[in-house]
Amino acid sequence: MGIESADEVHDRTESGIPPIKRIVVNGEMPPVRVSQGEANGAPTHIAESFVIDQGAMAPAWTEERMKVESLGVRFDRKEAVKDVSIEVNSGEVLALIGPSGCGKTTLLRSLNKLVDLTPTAVRSGRIMLDGQDTDLMDDTLLRKKVGMLFQQPNPFPMSIFDNVAYGLRERGTKRPGKKELEPIVVDALERAGIWAEVSDNLSHPALSLSGGQQQRLCIARSLAVRPEVLLLDEPCSALDPISTAIIEETIVELKSEIAIVIVTHNLQQAERVADQVGFMYLGDLVEYGSVEQVFNAPMAERTKDYVRGDFG
Amino acid sequence: MSSLTYEATGIPVESEEADPVNRRVELLLGALASSVLLFIAGMILFTLFKAWPSFAANGLAWFGAGGNVDAQLTDIFNSPADPADYIYKLRAWPLIWSTILISALSVLLATFIAVFSSIFIVHFAPGPLQKLIEPVVKYLAAVPSVVYGLIGILVLVPWINSTFITEEMRSSVAYVIQLDGSSVMAGVMILTVMILPIMIALIVDSLRAVPLNWREGALALGVNKWRAVRTVSVRAIRPAIVAAAVLATARALGEAIMLAMVTGSIGFAPNPFDGFLFFMEPSRPLAPSILDGEEGLSVVPFGETMYAFGFILIVSCVFFSFSGWAIRQSLGRYSIGAR
Numbered sequence: 020m021g022i023e024s025a026d027e028v029h030d031r032t033e034s035g036i037p038p039i040k041r042i043v044v045n046g047e048m049p050p051v052r053v054s055q056g057e058a059n060g061a062p063t064h065i066a067e068s069f070v071i072d073q074g075a076m077a078p079a080w081t082e083e084r085m086k087v088e089s090l091g092v093r094f095d096r097k098e099a100v101k102d103v104s105i106e107v108n109s110g111e112v113l114a115l116i117g118p119s120g121c122g123k124t125t126l127l128r129s130l131n132k133l134v135d136l137t138p139t140a141v142r143s144g145r146i147m148l149d150g151q152d153t154d155l156m157d158d159t160l161l162r163k164k165v166g167m168l169f170q171q172p173n174p175f176p177m178s179i180f181d182n183v184a185y186g187l188r189e190r191g192t193k194r195p196g197k198k199e200l201e202p203i204v205v206d207a208l209e210r211a212g213i214w215a216e217v218s219d220n221l222s223h224p225a226l227s228l229s230g231g232q233q234q235r236l237c238i239a240r241s242l243a244v245r246p247e248v249l250l251l252d253e254p255c256s257a258l259d260p261i262s263t264a265i266i267e268e269t270i271v272e273l274k275s276e277i278a279i280v281i282v283t284h285n286l287q288q289a290e291r292v293a294d295q296v297g298f299m300y301l302g303d304l305v306e307y308g309s310v311e312q313v314f315n316a317p318m319a320e321r322t323k324d325y326v327r328g329d330f331g
Numbered sequence: 332m333s334s335l336t337y338e339a340t341g342i343p344v345e346s347e348e349a350d351p352v353n354r355r356v357e358l359l360l361g362a363l364a365s366s367v368l369l370f371i372a373g374m375i376l377f378t379l380f381k382a383w384p385s386f387a388a389n390g391l392a393w394f395g396a397g398g399n400v401d402a403q404l405t406d407i408f409n410s411p412a413d414p415a416d417y418i419y420k421l422r423a424w425p426l427i428w429s430t431i432l433i434s435a436l437s438v439l440l441a442t443f444i445a446v447f448s449s450i451f452i453v454h455f456a457p458g459p460l461q462k463l464i465e466p467v468v469k470y471l472a473a474v475p476s477v478v479y480g481l482i483g484i485l486v487l488v489p490w491i492n493s494t495f496i497t498e499e500m501r502s503s504v505a506y507v508i509q510l511d512g513s514s515v516m517a518g519v520m521i522l523t524v525m526i527l528p529i530m531i532a533l534i535v536d537s538l539r540a541v542p543l544n545w546r547e548g549a550l551a552l553g554v555n556k557w558r559a560v561r562t563v564s565v566r567a568i569r570p571a572i573v574a575a576a577v578l579a580t581a582r583a584l585g586e587a588i589m590l591a592m593v594t595g596s597i598g599f600a601p602n603p604f605d606g607f608l609f610f611m612e613p614s615r616p617l618a619p620s621i622l623d624g625e626e627g628l629s630v631v632p633f634g635e636t637m638y639a640f641g642f643i644l645i646v647s648c649v650f651f652s653f654s655g656w657a658i659r660q661s662l663g664r665y666s667i668g669a670r
Contacts, residue, residue, distance in 0.1 A: 133551060138458070163553030173544040176567050186552035189562050237548070244552055 082109045084248055084278040085130060085165075090144035092125050092134060099125040101302040102144070107248060109278035112270060114293035114310070116283060118325070122302040123282045124170075127250050130280065131165040132158055148248075163190060166246030170253040172233035174225035174240070179217050182225045182236055183207050186244035203243055211239035212269050231262025238269060249273065251281040255288065267292050286326060290314055298322045375645055382639035384632065388419035393639070396424035400598035404620075407636055408627045417632040425600035427643070429614035432601065433515060433590065434583040437522035442576050444523070445530035446565065452531070453538040454560050465535060472528035480592035483521045488512040488593055496611050504605075508613060513595030516610040521589055526579040533578070537571035538564055570659040577655030581648045584618065591619035617644055 085107035092100040100122040107113055107130070115123040128134040129142060132153060146153045153161050174182050183204040188194050204221075208214040213235040217228070225236055234254060241249060251270070255263040270279060270292050283289050289296055289310070296313040298306040298321070306313055306322040317323045386393055403421050410418045452464055492512025501510050541564045549559035565572075595613025598620070603609050615623070617640045627633040 131551060133547060136547070136550070158550075159553050159555045161553075162551055166553075167551035169544055169548065169551075171544055173542070173548040175545055175548065175563055185549070185562070186554065189549070189554045189558045190552070240548075240552065 083107075084109050084149060086147040087126070087130070088145040088147065090126065090129055090146060091142070092122070092129055093141050094137065094139045098302050100129070103299075103302075103304040105297055105304060105307060107278045107280055108295075109247070109276075110274060111294035112274050112279045112281060112292050113295045113297065114281050114283055114289035115297045115299060116286060116289050116325070117299035117305075119284070121299040123297075123299045124252055126299070127167075127252055127280060127282050130248070130250055131162050131167055133162075133167065159190075163244065164246060165248045165250060166241035166244065167250040168234070168237055168241055168252065168254045170256055172230055172237050172257065174228070174233050174236050176224070176226055178222045179225050179228070179236060180204055180221040183239050183243050185240060190244065204239075207239040207243035208236075210242050210269070210273070211235045212265050213239060229262075231258045231265070234258055234262065235266060235269070238266065242273075246277060248278045248280070251279065253282055253284060256284060263288070286314075286328075298325060300325070375642070375649070378638055378642045378645060381635060382642045383635075384417075385419050385421065385636045385639040389421055393421060393423055394427060395422050396600065397422035400425045404598070404624065404633070404636070408624075408630055408633045410630060410632045414631070419632055419636070421636060421639075423617075423640075423643075425598045426615060426617050426620050426640070428600045429515075429594070430584065430616035430618070430644075432614070433518045433522060433594070433616055434580060436515075436519045437526060437583055438576055438580050440519065441523045441526045441530055441579055442572065445527055445534050445575065446572060448527075449531050449534040449538055450560055450565070452535055454556070454564075468528050469532050470528075471524075472532065474525075476525060476586060476589040477592075479521050479525055480589035483517055483589060483593035484513075487517050487520060488514075491517055491611070500608050500611060504608065504612070508597060508599055510611050510613075511595070512611075513593055513613050514611045515594065515601050515614055518590050518594040518614075518616075519610075521593060522583055522586060525586065525589065526582050529582065530575040530579050533571060533575040534568065537568040541567050569662045573655050573658045573662065577651050580651050584616075584644055584647055584651075587618035587622040590616055591622050594619065596623060 083106050087103060087105045087107075090100055090103045091098065103122075103126060105113070105126075115126060117123050125134055130146060130153075134140050134142065135158070148156070148161065148164060175185060177185070180200075184197075184200045187200060187203065205214065205218075208217060213232060216232060217223075217236070225233065228236060234257075238254075255266055258266070267288065270281065273279060274294075281289070281292065293310045296306075296308065296310050297304055298313060298317075298319070300321050306317055306319045308318075312318075313322060314326050317326060400422060406418050407421065410416065448468075452461055452468075456464060489512055491514060492510075495516070496510050496512065504510060545563045545567065546559055549563045550556065554562070594615055596615045596619060597613045599612060599614050601609050601612035601614050605612065621637050621640050624633060624637050628637060
């Protein structure tokens with residue numbers, strides 16, 4: 020895998036595709052936090068445009084999509100998430116960071132109610148999607164709007180095509196034909212940055228792909244069903260640096276269309292892709308703010324220690 | 332081999348390549364494994380050798396239909412003592428047809444029931460029920476078949492006789508057979524119950540082995556629970572379902588006592604064109620035929636005919652094992668494990 024990917028990246032630069040870039044926000048103009056507390060109506064907040072080198076991908080606006088109101092999750096007697104309130108806006112990437120076992124994955128899995136699959140889990144508080152309480156929504160309907168990517172790539176034991184088409188085929192009552200699906204599948208694979216590698220073998224088993232390709236295939240599978248919010252649970256922790264870079268690039272490209280929440284252990288990754296950062300510790304949301312503020316001028320002592328690498 | 336010795340001690344120098352212990356264990360285990368294979372091959376060849384006079388005398392007509400198979404078996408049993416006058420004439424189709432019919436119907440039925448009940452046990456049953464139902468189902472696999480036969484003959488057969496068989500049915504076939512409830516239906520129903528536990532045990536285990544993250548992946552795409560289980564889990568365990576069906580087929584082919592008790596033990600080929608009546612007709616598969624013929628084994632041609640039945644059963648089992656393996660290979664292309 021390693022050698023193969025190195026070649027790929029080499030090819031990317033030679034074939035004129037821009038190399039993977041790091042998003043740097045120029046110093047003077049920090050992104051403006053969207054004002055909080057406007058639960059209903061989800062008005063479009065026009066924030067100042069970001070100034071980003073190599074431009075083009077900067078969201079010029081953000082819009083509140085999900086709102087977590089004093090969420091608590093406990094497993095038996097263990098409190099995994101304590102009274103957390105946070106917002107997820109489209110047009111930006113929210114990164115949840117923190118040491119292992121701090122509740123960030125549980126928080127993420129609460130957003131699409133996947134945490135409810137754990138029999139011992141008890142959830143309190145409210146999670147709103149576009150002003151609607153998700154507990155009053157059907158699980159499948161919620162999950163149609165809120166897609167998720169897992170830590171371990173989990174392509175189904177089917178062909179590459181069938182994997183991407185899976186959600187479209189199995190969600191409705193009528194199964195669309197291959198002709199209708201094909202353009203959507205191709206588009207999803209392109210957006211996930213894997214089309215070039217799989218275009219001539221869509222009927223191959225997805226499990227024969229490398230780990231990095233599998234994860235990008237899973238992104239394509241999520242994108243094919245057009246989610247409005249995408250949850251990423253440490254999507255790169257099992258991947259090599261090159262696949263990681265491709266996925267990060269995809270995330271940055273996607274944020275103009277959908278709201279993204281990423282849980283990550285990797286502070287550099289959070290710094291690279293996120294606009295907003297939430298730092299969690301032992302179930303508490305210790306700090307929540309723009310990426311510059313959390314990394315450069317953290318307010319809480321714990322955050323300071325964590326982002327400096329003193330613990331965690 | 333080890334003529335070299337350590338100078339001082341005289342202990343032989345052990346060479347790396349041929350550690351004698353490893354070599355011995357290898358040979359021993361290898362011998363054991365190959366003797367099992369040899370034993371199976373020997374058994375098949377011996378059975379064929381013993382059965383040969385029956386096959387040779389009838390040619391391919393052995394497998395065909397013609398005449399009353401029970402009368403033919405009686406003739407063989409009453410063969411004259413002179414080997415030159417041995418009677419071998421047999422048209423075994425009714426017995427073969429009965430074997431195919433009863434095994435195939437019960438395996439089909441059991442596969443459906445096993446898949447759905449396994450899904451229920453693993454994914455839908457509430458926790459306490461799940462803990463209760465699984466060991467109970469697995470225990471059913473250990474119930475001796477003669478007990479099933481007893482219940483069948485005392486409960487199921489009279490029930491079929493009184494519930495499903497009308498006087499018109501009885502009189503419509505009275506010129507060939509008597510309908511008394513001993514039937515294909517009774518055989519299939521009990522055989523299905525008998526092979527279910529082992530299938531459920533295998534399918535439940537393989538459903539449990541389906542990675543949770545596949546199901547979560549499907550649920551996270553907004554697919555409902557039933558669809559996710561059906562399209563991801565059941566799809567992934569297809570090789571295991573085939574393996575379970577093959578095992579069940581072997582068990583069904585070999586079941587003798589219970590079937591001898593409830594199928595009427597008459598060498599009659601039930602006719603599918605009789606409609607629903609077809610299920611009420613008696614028959615007798617190959618394995619119970621061997622059981623029934625037990626007291627005649629000392630008559631040489633009769634014993635050889637029984638060997639012929641046994642040979643067909645062994646070869647069918649080998650055939651199903653291999654075809655099951657081939658199907659698992661082709662299904663395994665898109666899944667993990669169970670190759």
